[in-house]
Amino acid sequence: MSEPVKKKKKNIWLIAAAALFLSACGKAEPLEEQPAQPSEVTEAAIETETAGGEAESESPVAGLAGAAEVKEESGWQPDEELARQKQNYSDVIARIVIPGTVIEELVFSSPYDDARYLNTDRDGKASSAGELFVERTYNRIDFADPVTIVYGHNMRSGKMFGYLQEYYQGVKDGISAGEAMKKYGTVEISTPEGTLTYKVFAAIPFDNRHILAGTDFTNTAAHVNFFTEIRKTRALGGYVDRSVAVVPKDKVLILSTCMPDHESRFLVFGKLTGAKTGEQTGNE
Secondary structure (H helix, E strand, O other): OOHHHHHHHHHHHHHHHHHHOOOOOOOOOOOEEOOOOOOOHHHHHHHHOOHHHEOOOOOOOOOOOOOOOOEEEOOOOOOHHHHHHHHHOOOEEEEEEOOOOOOEEEEEOOOOOOOHHHOEOOOOOEOOOOOEEOOOOOOOOOOOOOEEEEEOOEOOOOOEOOOHHHHHOOOOOOOOHHHHHHHOOEEEEEEOOEEEEEEEEEEEEEEOOOHHHHOOOOEHHHHHHHHHHHHOOOOOOOEEOOOOOOOOOOOEEEEEEEOOOOOEEEEEEEEEEEEEEHHHOOOO
8 A cells, every 4th residue: 555545544533543543621711812923934944945945854862954943952961761761661652741741741643553652652552641752653763853743641630631631721821821831931852862852933723634744834835834824823711922933943842732612732842052962961
């Protein structure tokens, strides 16, 4: 079976499987905006466009020359918890932490079945919570792609991404969405090679399209069009920091979970701004 046909069938299955996600979400509140800022997206994208309209993908922890405005830092120490879990579970690729929240979870990726961790836990047992996961059909597992998506269930217990929407809409703390983004403005991804730091710039309700299947982010025009759409979002219960420009050379992390209607998603976007790697300190 050809690769395009396999992907098409997989996409159909994933759309159907999205209805299985459990949800416990806070009430939506009106979108808040920062004062309009001059858009730098289109101009910057044109400047960074490569021949053929495509950009190469460099590993964030192996060399950040291809990423814009990223601060490389020394002093990295391996994540001991990640290393320990990696010994027990070969599909573990990272550990995600959102400082100030209870979200501190392992991220998995099956080399054989993208949907494995949708309703199966790390021990291979059926589980409505599943695990946080990355699809290898569409993403590398070193977070080196222009856009990497981590999926997780919205559990009533708060497990996985259960409180993601409540945190970023301010429901959890009784604050505005803008204040919430400042409070929870950093996402950290620990990998076996280093720790990546992302600045959160958007947290919005979104439709249920398969973003990576429908958008080639290595194409400059497609990249610019998508993030222009995000900047223009006016959905209820969303917040976008329009002072943050995203260009094709940036590395973006998206955290994706379900909304109460099971027909849409809640997405949190982060732009890679810092990395600590073992190569800089002699760590292996």
